[in-house]
Amino acid sequence: AFYVPRSDPDKISVNARCLEGIDAAALKPTRFFDGKNWEEAQAARQR
Template sequence: MTDQLSTFQGGCHCGAVRFETDLRDHVEVEDCNCSICAMSGNDHIIVPASRFRLLQGADQLTEYRFNSGTARHLFCKICGIKSFYVPRSNPDGYAVTWRCLDDCQDMDARLEQFDGQNWEANAAALAHKSRD
């Protein structure tokens, strides 16, 4: 495993929204059980904003916010797919939908559970763990 970054492209179902992101050779994919992720089956990779670039389709995105209003869920207006969003846990970055990456099947990825139903307690525990 290295710290080398590779560029991956992805987008929505209809192709109106396209992006690219720089990811490490091995990625951790979050499988969140919060209401919106569970209902949409959204497994995602958190990346800093500096490693994410929207290539096309900014005018085709629509936004949905709920609960705390911090997360910005962005959907293609045409096909309804959420290729990426601005997560509550990392409002200065993006959560890229793993299955929206063109080559997701070829990636070295590990699925990690995130207890979004108990978001505050889980986020606090993870923050504490990262300081250890």
Template sequence: MDLRKWYAGGCHCGAVRWEAELPQTFEAEDCNCSMCAMSGNIHVIVPRGRFRLVQGADNLTEYTFNTGAAKHRFCRTCGIKSFYVPRSNPDGFAVTWRCLDDWNTLRVTVTPFDGQNWEANGARLAHKSQD
């Protein structure tokens, strides 16, 4: 059994800081939608109760497109999207794997996700989180 613990993370400049409760071994999604592909975002979805924003709420700006369901949040200072509210799990957060402070010490399996065809594949992600 892989017990969960709280891991710290945040943006590049440090203005935005958060914590996410994750197991040491988990699966992260490498999505090819227009947003994730352009930014190289590989993320893991956590339920709302396993995420806490520690600082920088006032330094976040938000971008939405298409359906507007996903809430892409970026640091106003450095532009890094270290977490966002995903379309597939609007009651949780997608944490950017490499924005975790100790990202390279975790055992992560990166799984491709065809976000370019989200309508056909989105149900696979719905409620799929590290719960």
């Protein structure tokens, strides 16, 4: 899936799990986000 993230509308994000040859179990997120508390997560990210 390709999308324009709310946090950075000048960029395009790609869901790596949708790409062929990607081992999803080997991916290690650099930051976690629950999707429910968007405003708080973005405020913390800007700090």
